[in-house]
Amino acid sequence: MKEVAVIGAGMTLFRRHLQETGKELSYLATKMAMEDTGIQKDEIDMVVMGSAPDAFDGIHMKGENLIDGSAAVGKPYVRVFNGGGTGVFAPIAGWWHVASGVADICLVVCEEKMGNCYPHPQTAFRHIWDPILDRPLNPNLIWLFAMEMNRYMNAYNIKKEDIARVAVKNKRNAVGHPCAQLADPNITVDDVLNSEVMAWPVQRLDVSPPSDGAAALIFCNKDIVHKYTDDPIYVGGVGWNIDSTMWTNRDLTFPRYVANAAKMAYKKAGIVNPAKEIDFAEPYDPFDYKELHHMEGLLLCKKGEAPILTREGVTQRDGDLPICPSGGLLGVGNPIAATMGQKVCELYWQLAGKAGKRQIPGDPRVGVGQAWGDIMQMATVMVLRRG
Amino acid sequence: MTFGQKQTDPTSPMHWRGDMQADYMYPNGVAGDKFFKHLMQRDTFLATKCDKCKKVLFPPRMYCEDCFEEILESNWIEVPSTGTVRLFTIATLNAHGEKMQEPKIVALIDIDQTNGALLGIIRSNDITKDFSGKKVKAILRPKDNREGTLKDILYFEEI
């Protein structure tokens, strides 16, 4: 197996509607990553596209449509997909292109254009449900997460204000992120608790917004990485795991699939005690409770302990275990697959000391990024470390 | 036998209907917006020229797909809305696979002064004609009716 380094990253503005087409967004993110690395199109061997449902962009086989914007014309190109998990899964696919020795340099592009689905991407979300068992009940996507959140709160007796602290932290962390859609330096716990109830226990400010956006990342074989950088960031380990489709046949209290994926990645990265050995994490936070749920799944704390750590300030940017220093999905926005920008790209920027105003104090050496997708069943995990 | 039991009663429920209906609003993009806003005012097309490979890209782009270089404002050029038929076919089926009310001539038209092309419908009295290599021009909607989409080009006809 080849060692794999990350040598460049880029991402676009995240907004509800952007004027650029999906191709153009991919181009902007890709061009930025290429300029960051100082690399030309010809030097890229292969390209991986990560993009979530076709039903958002409104283009069947949308991977094919995005080829020219992803510097992939005339190159081996493949799109991988597992719902919301794509944001970390696409870089995992990029990693295996290089780790297997098939490519020396692999570009990963993630793109999402949710605004195309009009008037609201909610229409496309209707079709993620089982057509026979769920769709006749006319469900709203928020229900799913409200049910999981309620189950989680009930099992560990968690108060809503402890969950709201996550939204406050992330929206404040996003201040200073030039791409951020919902950064707010003055938000308080009360603002979250007083926001409109959508499907109890989920309220307006518990939720990340739908967005348009794109992100890009460049992987390189360790043997030639010296050509591009003196201070490469390496992939320590990757993991992914899926649980049953039948979400009503599972206990929603603990995300066992996240734990499985994390264990797979940690084993390869040689991490025995994740809570101690990992310096910061970017778990997937489309809803504020998901950050807590995923911290537990990533084995960064005991079951039910994440809200306590959050309350005590451990997860703040200057805390002992910074969580979502980018501002996460809650602060920066949630263009499903393009959240690679806050998850894996952010790990790279933090570890390379390029995070600017968002830089974690101290000297972070190991970070873990995670995404979550499908119908509350898919986990994708990537560990990055300094060389 | 893969399963313990198979469906043997043809009178039992067999199918479940469903859809993935949704409506889509595609912004025309940065390059597309410029192209269509021009087309709303004028009867000509815009194309873009790549500085590196010197190709005149049509439909216009914000970047060159081969060189991956950005196309600058100064490299937008105006080209006539005429072209030469590269390929054509006579389509007889509609999307449902049924016979269309009347067959349509669909053509790939090389736009003059560019290295690009555009799909278009050719209207002609003679459907049996060989259109390959024929010069055609775009027939546009009246200016006050144009909306800034490809539908502003009604059809192409032979010059």
Added chain:
Amino acid sequence: MCVIGIGHTDFNSMTSDIHWKEFMYEACNKAYIDAGINPRKDVGSFITCAEDYWEGFSIFDEFVPDQVGALLRPCCTVCGDGLYGLGTAYMQIMTEYFDIVAVEAHSKVSDLLTYGDIILHAFNPIFDRPVSGPVERPNYGGSPEYPAESPKPLVGSSDEKERIHPYFLAGLEMQHYLKTTGTTEEQCASVVVKNKKNAFFNPYADYEAKLTVEDVMNSEYLFKPLKKYDISPNVDGAMCFVLADDKTAKDLGIEPIYLSGFGWCSETPWLATRGMDAEYAKKAAKMAYKMAGITEPRKEICVAEVDDRFSYKELQHLEALGLARPGEAGQLAEEGALEIDGSMPTNMSGGAIGVGNCLEATGMQKALEIITQLRGHAGKRQVPDVERGLAQAWRFLPSGSGAVAIFER
């Protein structure tokens, strides 16, 4: 790298008696039994090749794990033909994370009522798709309601009544192929005759027929020069392959079929600037030949299964793959060189014209035939002494992407 197990369902134009999950389960279960493994313990990673709109779900990946045996295991979707899945499995095994990887691909196209509209939905929405017809849904229903404060913003309405079937693009491309290579429509028709004939000897093929070149030539022009018989009909079918590294295959005591080379490539999605010469197949083949150490494909490859979802595509692909010189393939077809007993046996299974177009599983069905031939299990359509075969996939209209895989005994 080797294939240690294959499994497939029957191929049928309709499979109303079985749910698509059960359909996938049947193919996978057969492959696991063929390989003699327990998926719940032995398989490291699972890959499905699918696209959302073919299936009817916004996120198809969520409905995959249970029936392929991937519960609480690594599992993912690759949006491509089955051959892309094989390439992905190859790379995953090469990372040394896994010993055994399963790849599944299927078509349940009979569940789909609006096939033509869905292919149109793959066209560039701004510069290509509006040419096909009205922007408004022809049969309005089941779509979002617009509240009074934000009425439906419609742009591009016209007096057109119906949308053109997307196969017009194949009509254009066929015209290009005939013009540039001098191939005749009769030569394309001979491909149809051959593939439909081969399908008689393939027990799982669904569209066998005894036709003559005249029959094909007399079928009506649907997208001139594309005729009715030039187009492959749709079919349901599911397939699963199990791949393993050489050592694991040896430990299992299985006579393996080696995956000695693969390649894949994409051309630009812009119809305006894309050549129509199957450049994707040329580049994918180049990559696969390099990996397999092939320098003279025409001599070194015994059998080929190439994408023939339109009859001219078989000829175009043979030329792009270097198995025929440019412009020569039509003549080979006419002379019988592509027959099972010819010098370059092609689409022995019947291909997509004889078996049916199985969407993202089409390339997988090609690989299935090559493996069956290499194993010597092909019965009456067996080509003698097959040492090495090639399977090729194209991602279908309107794309310019494809993959190539080389298998050896």
Added chain:
Amino acid sequence: MADEKKDWPPYAPGTYVRESDIREKKITYTWWEPEVQYSWSLGPAMSKFLQGLKAGKIIGIHCKRCKRVIVPPRMFCEYCYGPTDEWIELPDTGIIETFSISYLDADARRIEVPILVGVVDLDGTPPHHGFMHYFGEMSKDEIKIGMKVKAVWKPENEREGSITDIKYFKPL
């Protein structure tokens, strides 16, 4: 390098479009309504389940290897990967596994009277096995996890073989 201490990403490319820019046609866009219809085959398990609902019964299936009663039924067990085959009629009672009080309908529009919805963990199955449904005859203040509930069926002549043949689950 000094400039590395600046914000990163160093800039955020992209052109923001407001909803009003679309309404007022300040940007041009293309509209399209795809026609995307399906008719999925049910297969033996779902066919039997829907037939059961029409008859006012909840049908599950047994996996003998895992000693597990599965509902909704399926032809294979995802845990042992073996076939399932013994149909079981289950009681129409259970407990609330989890729930939500929704002020939004399927199209994300606000509604005044909230929908009570959740997962019912059916009696006669292992823990956490059930399906999603509505709850009724209880207020949003009364509903809680662990509450015992029973199905309220539509009258026989209105049932059509759908999950909605059960109107909702009411407190037992």
